[in-house]
Amino acid sequence: xxxxxxxxxxxxxxxxxxxxxxxxxxxxxxxxxxxxxxxxxxxxxxxxxxxxxxxxxxxxxxxxxxxxxxxxxxxxxxxxxxxxxxxxxxxxxxxxxxxxxxxxxxxxxxxxxxxxxxxxxxxxxxxxxxxxxxxxxxxxxxxxxxxxxxxxxxxxxxxxxxxxxxxxxxxxxxxxxxxxxxxxxxxxxxxxxxxxxxxxxxxxxxxxxxxxxxxxxxxxxxxxxxxxxxxxxxxxxxxxxxxxxxxxxxxxxxxxxxxxxxxxxxxxxxxxxxxxxxxxxxxxxxxxxxxxxxxxxxxxxx
Numbered sequence: 001x002x003x004x005x006x007x008x009x010x011x012x013x014x015x016x017x018x019x020x021x022x023x024x025x026x027x028x029x030x031x032x033x034x035x036x037x038x039x040x041x042x043x044x045x046x047x048x049x050x051x052x053x054x055x056x057x058x059x060x061x062x063x064x065x066x067x068x069x070x071x072x073x074x075x076x077x078x079x080x081x082x083x084x085x086x087x088x089x090x091x092x093x094x095x096x097x098x099x100x101x102x103x104x105x106x107x108x109x110x111x112x113x114x115x116x117x118x119x120x121x122x123x124x125x126x127x128x129x130x131x132x133x134x135x136x137x138x139x140x141x142x143x144x145x146x147x148x149x150x151x152x153x154x155x156x157x158x159x160x161x162x163x164x165x166x167x168x169x170x171x172x173x174x175x176x177x178x179x180x181x182x183x184x185x186x187x188x189x190x191x192x193x194x195x196x197x198x199x200x201x202x203x204x205x206x207x208x209x210x211x212x213x214x215x216x217x218x219x220x221x222x223x224x225x226x227x228x229x230x231x232x233x234x235x236x237x238x239x240x241x242x243x244x245x246x247x248x249x250x251x252x253x254x255x256x257x258x259x260x261x262x263x264x265x266x267x268x269x270x271x272x273x274x275x276x277x278x279x280x281x282x283x284x285x286x287x288x289x290x291x292x293x294x295x296x297x298x299x300x301x302x
Contacts (some may be wrong), residue, residue, distance in 0.1 A: 003288045005033045007125035008177075009116070009149050011104075011141040012087060013042040013069035014242040018237035018249060019136065019179035020076045021076055021130055021227035023264045023282070025232065028077040032283075035123050038069065040104045040141055041227050044089030049244045057241065064241060070237035071216040075231050080161070082117060085112070088140045105140035112144070118165035120156040125171050126291050127282050128153065132176040132218075132267065154271055170298035172286055174270040178215045182208045184261040188252045191260055200248040208218045219265040221279040226262035243270070272298060 006027055014214025016024070016036045030033040037202070042065040047053045059066055067080045073080040086105035091097045099106050120128075128150035132249075155161040157170030182205065189199040233254050236243045243249055269276070275285035283290065286294075 001095070003031060004283050004286060004291060005034045005035070005123060005125045006036060006129065006282065007120065007123055008129040008167075009037045009039070009131075009145055011131075011135075011139065011145045012186045013038050013065050014045070014072070014077075014239040016076070017072050017232065017239060017243075019177040020264055020266070021219060021232040021235050022225045022228040024078050024267075025076045025235075026223065026225045027227040027282070028145050029228070031225055033079065033123075034077075035081060035119075035125070035216045036073060036076075037081050037083060037146055039112075040085045040087040041065065041082070042069075042087050044087040045242055046243050049202055049240055049242065049246075052241045061241075065239075066074050068239045068241065071112075072235040073162075075234035077231070079247065081176075083112075083119070084117060088144075092187075096196065105144045107144070109144070109147050109151065113148045113155060114162040114165055116152045117156045117193055119161050120152055121166035121169045122267050124292070124295070126286050126295065127174070128171050128174045129177050129266070129282075130174065132178075132269070136177070136179070146270050150270075157295075170272065170295045172272050172291065172295055173268065173275070173282065175221065175266040175282060176269050178219055178265045180204075180266060181219075181261075182213075183216055183267060185261070187260045188210060188256065191256050191282055192252065194224055200246070202252045206246065214266070216270045218267045220268040220277045221266040221282060221284075222263040223266070223280060225257040 008024060009015055012121060024034045039060055043061055047057060069080065086102060088099045088105040090105035091099060129147045131142050133146055135146055153171060154175050157168045161167040185201045185205050189201045192199045236249050273285040
């Protein structure tokens with residue numbers, strides 16, 4: 001598979017490295033174009049790595065996170081684009097405080113969608129990856145990403161919508177990324193216990209078990225990408241303010257991850273082409289020779 005285009009829409013710098021990162025590295029390595037669109041600047045992310053909690057980091061957090069994102073994109077071999085919105089943060093408290101004025105999640109969804117549609121029409125992706133209706137988790141920026149992604153799926157191919165955003169382009173498939181799988185965490189935890197090590201997964205597993213949510217029941221597509229787990233680890237490590245080397249993301253060696261769970265999981269949420277489920281390829285059902293003409297044709301039919 002070569003010559004197709006994949007766009008992944010994410011809320012913050014670092015989200016791309018924990019959700020579908022190895023899959024993106026795989027497709028880029030195989031000759032496809034892969035673009036990560038980051039909606040916000042990440043300015044309100046806490047410093048989660050104690051080693052980075054030092055003078056000068058918070059004062060220059062925008063520059064720090066910009067550099068981290070550049071290093072992560074390079075590790076994955078993907079293209080990158082900032083949308084330029086301000087991180088909304090994750091408000092805490094009861095009653096819940098209002099979101100910061102002017103932040104991403106307070107924007108008019110249709111206006112943000114027009115901005116995203118401009119990126120879609122410029123890059124012309126055949127496949128889009130985004131978050132599900134829960135945002136992956138209910139962060140206000142993640143919920144906004146879901147909303148604008150679904151609107152853009154409907155509007156990008158409509159020439160009457162935001163004509164100033166460029167010629168219409170109709171993506172062919174849209175997936176939700178499902179990066180946090182209970183069954184995977186259990187297997188990784190069992191491996192750590194067998195090695196006589198402590199597990200950082202216990203609290204997450206407990207929460208998932210209490211919630212009784214089985215994400216795997218939604219998965220339609222499992223991409224074999226273990227070969228690219230080192231690139232995924234390098235991208236995570238690049239986000240040094242956000243990823244604690246002693247935390248869950250890097251607790252299990254790459255070799256254990258490759259052996260225990262060699263895939264990344266997605267849910268086919270929308271499609272304009274026929275594809276047989278389950279899949280092992282996000283481009284399943286898309287012929288590289290006819291993909292552009294097919295996408296352009298959908299727009300001409302409106």
